[in-house]
Amino acid sequence: MTRATTTARRTVTLQQRPAARVRRRRLPVWAQSLALLVVLLAVWEAFSGRLVDPFYLPAPSAIADALAESAVAGTLWANLWTTVQETAIGFLIGALAALVAGIVFGRSPRVAAVLDPFLVALNATPRVALAPLFVVWFGIGFLSKVILVITMVFFIVFYNTFQGVRSVDATYLRVATVMGASQRQIFRTVILPAATPLIVLGLKLSIPFALIGAVIGEFIASSAGLGYQIKLASNTYDTAGTMAGIFVLMVVAVLIDLVLNRIARRVLFWQPESTERTTNTL
Structure with a gap:
């Protein structure tokens, strides 16, 4: 050799x-x-029933039993499907509307300046306070939950998209213009790639709020959904059933986050690996 x-x-x-x-x-x-x-889980199981009253803190085994009981009865899957549908439809509509609005406002400073006070006022309005009005206006069914999810998602994605579009270095825009690029080409090759990290971050941050919006709407008035199941269990002082529903929500949020992380890695393939790992740990 x-x-x-x-x-x-x-x-x-x-x-x-x-x-x-x-x-x-x-x-x-x-x-x-x-x-x-x-x-x-082992410490929790040991403390529950010994140092802590299981009425206030049921053991993980009791929560698992409640979860298995609702799964066998079929109520868990039906309620989970209802909440997932409300969350997914509201998220898609709210995110799409926010992306369009964020891009338009980011490319039109005058429009953004005129409408900024109205957007600030709407964003400052607590969506939880609007939930009862949505029930009155749109009923206790599917539509009121979807609209509540839209309001929870819209402003998070909108402000991230707006900031991403506005944060593009003006030098890049001038160079592209001098090279003869059209406005459509500038948007596709300069603005959109530069704004994509903030847009992806806004989408990731809005997912938990979408889930929270659906559950809050179900808390207030509904006949199905995980929020309805949790409320029903809490009204009967079934702490194990209540925590079982909360556990399912946590699992759903984690799974959605894992899926979004994989999508983000594909969309942001041009970012350095170290930056990607840092973003995924936020």
Whole structure:
């Protein structure tokens, strides 16, 4: 084996080491998280019924029993499907409207300046206070929950999109104009790529609020949904059933976040890996 061949192999090995170290680090992080979860559940199980009254803090085993009971009865799946539908439809409509409005306002400073006081006033209005009005206006059915979700999602995505469009370096816009690019080309090749990280962040931040909006609407007036199931359990002082519904909401939020992280990695493929990892840990 020549010296040149040995040097080349060492160079390839050194280049592969950072990636290998990253793969080795990821597994311990997941393992540590899983170990921490197991420890917390074990401590919780030990304290409930011994140091803490299970009426106030039911054991994880009791919560699992309540969850299994509702799953076998079929009420869990029906209520979960209702909440997921309300969240998904409201999120899609609210996010799409916010993207369009954010881009239009970001490209039209005068329009943004004229309408800014109205947007600030609307954003300052607590959506929880509007929920009873939505029930009066649109009934206790599906529509009132979807509209509440839209209001929860819109302003988060709108302001992130608006800020992303407005934060594009003017030098890039001037260079593209000098090179003869049309407004459509400037938007597609300069503005949209620069604004995409903030847009993706706004979409990720709005998902939990969309879920919260659907559940709040179900709390106030509904005949189906996870919020309705949690409210029904709390009205009968069934703390295990209440926490079982809350646990399902937590799982749904985590799963949606995992899906959005994968989508974000594909959309933001041009970002450095270190930046991507930092963003995913927020």
